[in-house]
Amino acid sequence: xxxxxxxxxxxxxxxxxxxxxxxxxxxxxxxxxxxxxxxxxxxxxxxxxxxxxxxxxxxxxxxxxxxxxxxxxxxxxxxxxxxxxxxxxxxxxxxxxxxxxxxxxxxxxxxxxxxxxxxxxxxxxxxxxxxxxxxxxxxxxxxxxxxxxxxxxxxxxxxxxxxxxxxxxxxxxxxxxxxxxxxxxxxxxxxxxxxxxxxxxxxxxxxxxxxxxxxxxxxxxxxxxxxxxxxxxxxxxxxxxxxxxxxxxxxxxxxxxxxxxxxxxxxxxxxxxxxxxxxxxxxxxxxxxxxxxxxxxxxxxxxxxxxxxxxxxxxxxxxxxxxxxxxxxxxxxxx
Amino acid sequence: xxxxxxxxxxxxxxxxxxxxxxxxxxxxxxxxxxxxxxxxxxxxxxxxxxxxxxxxxxxxxxxxxxxxxxxxxxxxxxxxxxxxxxxxxxxxxxxxxxxxxxxxxxxxxxxxxxxxxxxxxxxxxxxxxxxxxxxxxxxxxxxxxxxxxxxxxxxxxxxxxxxxxxxxxxxxxxxxxxxxxxxxxxxxxxxxxxxxxxxxxxxxxxxxxxxxxxxxxxxxxxxxxxxxxxxxxxxxxxxxxxxxxxxxxxxxxxxxxxxxxxxxxxxxxxxxxxxxxxxxxxxxxxxxxxxxxxxxxxxxxxxxxxxxxxxxxxxxxxxxxx
Numbered sequence: 094x095x096x097x098x099x100x101x102x103x104x105x106x107x108x109x110x111x112x113x114x115x116x117x118x119x120x121x122x123x124x125x126x127x128x129x130x131x132x133x134x135x136x137x138x139x140x141x142x143x144x145x146x147x148x149x150x151x152x153x154x155x156x157x158x159x160x161x162x163x164x165x166x167x168x169x170x171x172x173x174x175x176x177x178x179x180x181x182x183x184x185x186x187x188x189x190x191x192x193x194x195x196x197x198x199x200x201x202x203x204x205x206x207x208x209x210x211x212x213x214x215x216x217x218x219x220x221x222x223x224x225x226x227x228x229x230x231x232x233x234x235x236x237x238x239x240x241x242x243x244x245x246x247x248x249x250x251x252x253x254x255x256x257x258x259x260x261x262x263x264x265x266x267x268x269x270x271x272x273x274x275x276x277x278x279x280x281x282x283x284x285x286x287x288x289x290x291x292x293x294x295x296x297x298x299x300x301x302x303x304x305x306x307x308x309x310x311x312x313x314x315x316x317x318x319x320x321x322x323x324x325x326x327x328x329x330x331x332x333x334x335x336x337x338x339x340x341x342x343x344x345x346x347x348x349x350x351x352x353x354x355x356x357x358x359x360x361x362x363x364x365x366x367x368x369x370x371x372x373x374x375x376x377x378x379x380x381x382x383x384x385x386x387x388x389x390x391x392x393x394x395x396x397x398x399x400x401x402x403x404x405x406x407x408x409x410x411x412x413x414x415x416x417x418x419x420x421x422x423x424x425x426x427x428x
Numbered sequence: 429x430x431x432x433x434x435x436x437x438x439x440x441x442x443x444x445x446x447x448x449x450x451x452x453x454x455x456x457x458x459x460x461x462x463x464x465x466x467x468x469x470x471x472x473x474x475x476x477x478x479x480x481x482x483x484x485x486x487x488x489x490x491x492x493x494x495x496x497x498x499x500x501x502x503x504x505x506x507x508x509x510x511x512x513x514x515x516x517x518x519x520x521x522x523x524x525x526x527x528x529x530x531x532x533x534x535x536x537x538x539x540x541x542x543x544x545x546x547x548x549x550x551x552x553x554x555x556x557x558x559x560x561x562x563x564x565x566x567x568x569x570x571x572x573x574x575x576x577x578x579x580x581x582x583x584x585x586x587x588x589x590x591x592x593x594x595x596x597x598x599x600x601x602x603x604x605x606x607x608x609x610x611x612x613x614x615x616x617x618x619x620x621x622x623x624x625x626x627x628x629x630x631x632x633x634x635x636x637x638x639x640x641x642x643x644x645x646x647x648x649x650x651x652x653x654x655x656x657x658x659x660x661x662x663x664x665x666x667x668x669x670x671x672x673x674x675x676x677x678x679x680x681x682x683x684x685x686x687x688x689x690x691x692x693x694x695x696x697x698x699x700x701x702x703x704x705x706x707x708x709x710x711x712x713x714x715x716x717x718x719x720x721x722x723x724x725x726x727x728x729x730x731x732x733x734x735x736x737x738x739x740x741x742x743x744x745x746x747x748x749x750x
Contacts, residue, residue, distance in 0.1 A: 116735030172546075174671070228735075230740040235493070235546075235686050237736065239671055244729020250722035357667075360495075360550060366549050372542075403515040405566065416537060419547050 114424045121421050122369060122385045125414075129392045137399045145278065145395075151345070153178075153391040154279040155226070157384055160362040160369075161290045162220075162334030164383045165327045167366055168294070170307040170375030171234035173331045175223060176362060178245025179216045180339035182357025185249040186341055187212035188349050191265055200239040205265045213336035219245065220332015224325035238328075249351035259348045271346025279341045286334065291380040303327060307375025329414070334397040365390060368418040390414065441642045442738070443696045446620050450703055458710040466706070468589055472581075472657070474702040475591035477500070477672060480679075482595075482602050483643030485675040485694040489606075490536065490639050491619040491686030492545035495635040499556035502662060505650025506560045509569040509661025512577035519577045520652050528641055529649015530556050535640035539633040553670070553725040564656035569661035581656030591653045598646065603691040611695060614640060619686025669691035675728065676701055683743075687693050701728055 114131050117124070134139040166173045190208035198204035219241060220327045226237035231276055263270075271278040305313040306354050335355070343349040361375075363374035369386030371378040393414060397407040478550040480497045487494045508523030533626055558697035563569075571577050583590040606612035614635045617625045625632045650669075655661045674684075680697030682689035704722050711720055 226736070230737055231744065232736050232740050236674075236678055236684055236732075239675060239678075240729050240733045240736070242729075243669060243675065244726045245730060247722050247725030247727075247729060251720065253728060254720065358555070362631055363547075363550065373547060403562065403566075405558045406562035408554045408561070412553075412555035412558070415547065415551040415554075416541070416543060419543050420541050423542060 100370065109202045114421070117421050119370075119386070121418060122382060122389055125418075126389050126392065127383055129389065129396060133392070133396055133399075137396065140399075148394055149388075149391055150280045151277050153387050154277075155341050156361050156365055156391070157283050157359070157387045158286055158341070159331075159358055160383045161286050161364040162327075163362040164333030164366050164369075164371055164380055165294070166234070166331045166369055167363075167373055168303045168378035169324055169327055170310065170325070171227060171324070172219050172238065172363070172373075173220075173223065173328060174235065174265075174359045175219070175241035175245055176236040176331060176335040176338075177358035178242050178249070178271035179219055179244050179247035179332055179335035179360055180342065181351050182219065183212040183216040183253075183339035184343040184354040185253045185351045186215055186347045187265070188260055188343065191262060192260060193260065193304055194258060196366065196428050201262070202265050205262065208265065209268075209340060210342060213333055216336025217329050217333040217337065218345075220270055220335070221325060221329040223332065224328030228321035228324040239329045246351065249354075253349070253351045255351065255352050257348055261347060266344040266347065269341045270345075279345075282337070282341070283294065286337075287380055287384050293419045294378060294380055300321070301328070304376055304378065307372075307378070309376070316354060361390075363389075364415050367422035368415060370418075370422055372422075386418075436688040440691075443700060443735075444695050446701070447696045447700045450707065452702070454707050454710065456715070461704055461706075461710060464587075468587075468592075470699075470702060470706050471592035472589040474698060474727065475589070475595035476650040476657075477655050477669070477676065477702065478698045479598055479646045479653070481673040481676040481698045482647035482691065484670070485603070485641075485677045485680070485682055485689055485691060486606075486615065486639040487545070487643045488674070488677050488682055488684055489619045489689040490615050490636055491622065492636065492639070493549065493674070493684070494534065494640065494643045495546065495549040495670045496530055496534060496553040496556055497643060497650075498666035499560065500527050500644055500647035500666075501562040501651035501654060501669060502664065502666040503527070503530065503556045503563075504648035504654055505655035506564045506569055506651075506661035506663050507648075508577075508652040509571045509655045510563065512655070513572040513575055515581060516576045519571070519575070520580060520649075520659055521658075523652035523655070524645050524648045527646070527651065529644070530647070531641040531644020532637075534644060535637035536598070538623050539636050542579070557663075564661060564663040566663070567664070568628065569655075571661065572661055573653050573659070578656050578659065581658070583652045591657065592647070594653065598649075599691055599695050602648045606689075606691055611635065611638065616687055621687070621690070634743040673702070675732050676719060678739075679732065681739070683739075683748055704728060704731065 163173055163176065181232050187208040190211060191204040193204065198207065223241060225398065226232045227234050227238070267278055269279055273281055282397070292304065302313070302318045305316065305318055306320055306323055309322060339354055342354055365387035367373060367386070368385050368389055369379060369382030371382060390411060393410060394407045397410060398404065460466055480501060484494055484497060504523040504527045507526040510518045511521040511522035534549050536542045538545050566736050579590060582593055585593055606615065614630050615627065617630060618632050618635050620630055654665060676697035677694050678684065679700060680690065680693035682694060704727060708719060708724060708727065
């Protein structure tokens with residue numbers, strides 16, 4: 094699940110206390126998730142139902158899809174603040190195409206296919222633009238992606254003039270509402286993306302290059318890795334993931350509101366990545382951890398809401414969990 | 429360091445030149461652009477952002493970042509509104525106090541628990557936002573109009589708007605601290621190289637605690653002005669302020685890696701981004717074009733893009749020569 098490059102394996106801890114912390118820091122997210130499930134089985138009514146599973150999985154899907162791209166970016170030592178804005182752009186562009194506002198297309202399947210491909214492609218290209226700023230100009234990722242964070246939502250709002258676009262097109266909305274053997278389509282999409290990314294990071298040269306760059310960029314460059322090209326790729330992938338997540342969100346809502354699609358998503362995704370155990374400085378990343386991190390945050394929120402705690406208090410708890418998770422991981426590393 | 433060097437000079441004063449050019453453009457193109465009413469309203473409105481950006485500038489100079497300022501301002505505005513019936517000073521103290529508490533938490537998380545600033549302040553951003561919503565019961569809290577609290581946001585001293593005077597005072601104090609005190613010099617040292625600072629025996633952790641406290645307190649103060657200016661504490665306001673503040677600091681020429689920075693250039697960055705919006709309004713007023721308010725963020729983003737590319741080029745040249 095976890096890969097490390099550039100840092101030697103930690104030596105066996107001398108004392109028992111450190112061993113516990115080491116254990117917690119490695120499996121903390123998994124343990125927290127297990128504890129949450131046990132707690133809910135005992136205290137939350139109707140928890141062990143398919144409906145609960147469905148609600149939680151469908152709500153977490155878009156975060157996980159975006160967070161997978163974010164994990165790859167963070168693994169290179171970067172960050173992508175623009176994902177929420179890219180979701181808004183893809184979410185604004187797709188309905189404009191399949192509702193025929195740009196060019197009327199008679200065949201609904203053709204229109205939907207064009208909308209999906211173009212919307213995701215545009216998000217990917219904008220991601221590529223982020224990567225270009227980072228790789229070509231050496232601009233810090235947080236500043237480079239801040240540009241599209243600010244301008245991107247504006248672009249989506251200008252495109253739609255800030256208006257809500259509503260639609261009822263089953264040929265498109267299967268991506269957010271459809272089911273395959275009872276499993277929501279977006280859950281299948283999420284699983285496919287998680288597996289693909291996890292395999293890429295573990296088994297491919299591309300994945301090893303990503304971790305090498307995050308671990309020590311200069312060394313990676315001397316080792317002959319095409320640092321610029323890898324960076325371009327991860328930001329483009331992050332853009333593609335965001336574009337896809339934007340489509341899922343508008344399909345679920347049957348509407349696209351450029352002011353709201355993906356708002357705050359960058360922080361949710363980064364939180365999931367951090368709780369999952371990926372180092373924010375790069376060089377060590379785990380896709381499955383990101384999935385677990387997102388599930389943990391989602392389940393905490395669900396648990397609190399299901400037991401009558403207001404959403405605002407859930408925010409405070411979420412903050413505490415992020416701090417606790419990152420602190421534990423830090424202890425694990427220094428021991 | 430003081431050798432006349434055109435490129436370095438442009439890097440430092442480019443933002444001031446750009447600001448001057450934009451004002452000149454506005455003055456030549458629009459009637460009343462430099463009119464009393466317009467200037468005062470621009471200053472009054474942008475004073476909140478100026479305060480937040482000042483705190484951000486300090487944090488960034490030490491190599492950190494503070495994502496919590498927007499939520500902290502929202503929390504400050506709610507707390508100040510709740511305390512406003514007791515008078516101007518209690519309202520002010522309560523709002524700033526709330527900000528200081530968030531700043532203290534940030535500082536402790538970063539220095540004691542050694543959590544990366546990005547994550548630590550991301551967490552407190554959520555926590556401050558949640559606290560603001562809880563205190564305000566999910567709605568805006570109107571301030572008391574009898575206690576004189578609204579003077580802070582709406583009042584004038586002589587002819588000058590009070591919030592602009594507060595912001596101006598904060599910038600003078602900030603500039604003096606940065607340039608003429610050991611605290612200020614240590615801030616820059618911490619940003620330039622934290623380990624080296626520690627080895628020199630300078631109190632790096634205390635300095636970091638101070639900058640997060642300052643950032644929190646200034647964000648709380650911005651919240652007080654927000655509540656006072658608009659007559660209500662607003663728990664959902666402040667979204668995106670942190671990134672606006674970062675953009676202003678970057679436009680002002682402060683590098684996000686820390687170790688350098690200028691308080692005055694940050695102020696110029698805030699005004700530049702603020703006046704861009706003002707110019708857009710005037711341009712719409714002329715009727716030649718009709719750009720919706722949504723263009724504001726597109727133009728700001730483009731502007732940021734130009735600035736960071738120029739900065740990156742200057743940096744690359746400087747490194748190539750070194």
